[in-house]
Amino acid sequence: MGKIIAIVNQKGGVGKTTTSINLSASLGILKKKVLLVDLDPQGNATTGVGLERGDIKNSIYEVLVKKCTVNDAIVKTKSKNLSLIPAYLNLAGVDMELVELEREYKERNEPFSRITRLKEELYQIKDKFDFIIIDCPPSLGILTTNALAAADSVLIPVQCEYFALEGIMQLINTIMLAQKKVNPNLDIEGVLLTMLTANTNLGLEVIESIRNFFKERVYDTIIPRLIRLAEAPSHGKPILEYEPRSRGTLAYLNLAKEVIERNGTKEESVR
Ligand SMILES: Nc1ncnc2c1ncn2[C@@H]1O[C@H](COP(=O)(O)OP(=O)(O)OP(=O)(O)O)[C@@H](O)[C@H]1O
Ligand SMILES: [Mg+2]
Numbered sequence: 001m002g003k004i005i006a007i008v009n010q011k012g013g014v015g016k017t018t019t020s021i022n023l024s025a026s027l028g029i030l031k032k033k034v035l036l037v038d039l040d041p042q043g044n045a046t047t048g049v050g051l052e053r054g055d056i057k058n059s060i061y062e063v064l065v066k067k068c069t070v071n072d073a074i075v076k077t078k079s080k081n082l083s084l085i086p087a088y089l090n091l092a093g094v095d096m097e098l099v100e101l102e103r104e105y106k107e108r109n110e111p112f113s114r115i116t117r118l119k120e121e122l123y124q125i126k127d128k129f130d131f132i133i134i135d136c137p138p139s140l141g142i143l144t145t146n147a148l149a150a151a152d153s154v155l156i157p158v159q160c161e162y163f164a165l166e167g168i169m170q171l172i173n174t175i176m177l178a179q180k181k182v183n184p185n186l187d188i189e190g191v192l193l194t195m196l197t198a199n200t201n202l203g204l205e206v207i208e209s210i211r212n213f214f215k216e217r218v219y220d221t222i223i224p225r226l227i228r229l230a231e232a233p234s235h236g237k238p239i240l241e242y243e244p245r246s247r248g249t250l251a252y253l254n255l256a257k258e259v260i261e262r263n264g265t266k267e268e269s270v271r
Pocket of ligand 2: 016017018040044136137
């Protein structure tokens with residue numbers, strides 16, 4: 001049974017998409033079958049693994065509003081063992097459409113929940129993958145709520161900066177609410193420190209405060225701030241293809257190994 005991990009933080013620009021892309025590709029190279037689900041209307045994970053807007057036939061939007069089946073929206077990427085359900089801007093209007101659909105279904109006395117749409121779809125294909133990684137948008141709206149209902153666990157990227165913990169309590173409250181209302185088994189997969197600038201005291205202070213707060217949930221791996229990691233998406237490639245020998249590649253491979261370890265299966269050696 002595949003594990004569904006949502007990459008969540010309502011704060012913008014903390015490394016959710018960079019982590020979604022590179023963790024997914026790294027798990028793939030470590031011989032895990034991975035599905036990356038882009039759940040952000042910005043579609044950055046989609047373009048980041050090399051899919052152009054013009055290449056998209058069906059996206060997560062069509063899946064959520066039942067215009068296509070989940071299987072029809074899955075595409076293979078050029079990366080090893082990595083499939084994708086893409087997203088683009090039409091996803092931004094899904095909220096109102098789901099409300100409307102729910103109303104129509106209720107009128108016909110048919111079951112429909114706009115909160116569990118993603119869960120219902122992903123459960124049909126869970127068996128086909130070892131990991132399903134969901135890249136969430138920077139908000140706690142209907143899309144993130146769907147991710148929290150569908151996921152087995154959440155991975156929280158936290159940027160190594162002064163205001164890192166800002167908004168974290170709100171995120172924790174939202175996770176606890178999801179546990180109470182829709183997903184009692186929802187777990188915290190881990191907390192990932194991202195964009196560490198080398199040799200700054202500030203970075204070290206932030207690391208200490210986050211480790212004090214989240215304890216052993218924090219991964220040993222810290223993602224450094226590297227220009228190559230910021231460049232790779234514009235080439236439509238994960239870092240391990242864009243610059244295989246960079247520190248960014250190593251960092252995300254190490255993260256993938258930690259994720260595999262925490263999930264109790266030993267990673268197989270890199271080909
Ligand atoms: N380790 C890193 N080193 C350098 N730049 C990075 C790193 N991680 C992410 N970035 C850059 O920082 C910006 C924000 O990263 P990213 O898009 O991954 O964050 P996000 O949390 O998904 O943002 P959003 O909330 O908008 O979805 C991007 O331009 C990205 O290329
Ligand atoms: Mg993003």
